[in-house]
Amino acid sequence: MTTENEGSTNNGKKRRSAHMPSNSPFFEKIVPALLLGMAVLMGALILFAAGVLLGVISF
């Protein structure tokens, strides 16, 4: 990632881009909600596929 010698403007930009912005509602609220929601949806799709395999859902 970034080196310890970060005095220049360019290095400063690198550091900012390598770390999440602090107090960002997007990263603090939306990203975790998206990750949780996607995990739940993934679980639901896996259950559906398992239901097809077990014959609970006809195909």
Added chain:
Amino acid sequence: MFLNLILPFLSTSIMFVFVVLVFQRYLARRKLHFLFWGIGLAMFGAGSFAEAYLSLAWNPWIFFAWYLFGAALNAAWIGHGTLYLLVRKTWAHVITAVLVAGSLFAGYLMLQVMPRLDTTVFTTSKPVSEQYGTKRLDAGEPLPTDAPISQVEYRGEQVTVVRGLLPLGASVRLTTPFFNIYGLLTLVGGAIWSAYLFWRKRVLPNRVIGNVLIAGGALLIGSASTLTRLGYGQFLYIGELVSAILMFTGFQVAARPQVSEGALVPEATGD
């Protein structure tokens, strides 16, 4: 018909660029995850190309490619690339053997069913995703007015079916849930897990966003495929296109950073 042609064609074009980029990375770095991503994405592209072709004309081998690569295998192969980033190589190699054997077996089952395809039901006016499967109608279920209905003998009893290209109970259809469960766990689960690790460490926001986009794209096509299995195949092509855009964008965003290992689902450790 226009949308049936143009949506898969757009998906194929995106996938072609995507596959070339991923294989270029594989040739440059010789990392196995790029190889499996490239193969899986090429399968995705083959599936969407087959959809575009089947909106113009019938060809049994194009249908073979559509079902085997587009419906059954691609998610598992893309996800398998992610597995190489998340587990020990020894384990990944063992699972590679299982995946290859399973894919060959699915191909064998598909070959077996080819002579039994009911091509009389094929029409270019509907997406192949709406006509590939034969669906058994339960007692009391209303008969669709615009679909080919037949009485067939199935497991010793007479049943009413809406005929599709694949016969009722085709064994190859039972293989798809295995591949799709594996693909969901590795591709979506891997992307969510990687995004979570970067998010928890508060580093590499582009990789967080990239992995969120990849997971979202994979979930979208997974959801569209599930709807297709439930009989709502009209969402598949648009789902594929948006999925291709999301995954490609996610790959580009995740691979943008200053570190050397850019990836579909980059290394779980941030440093």
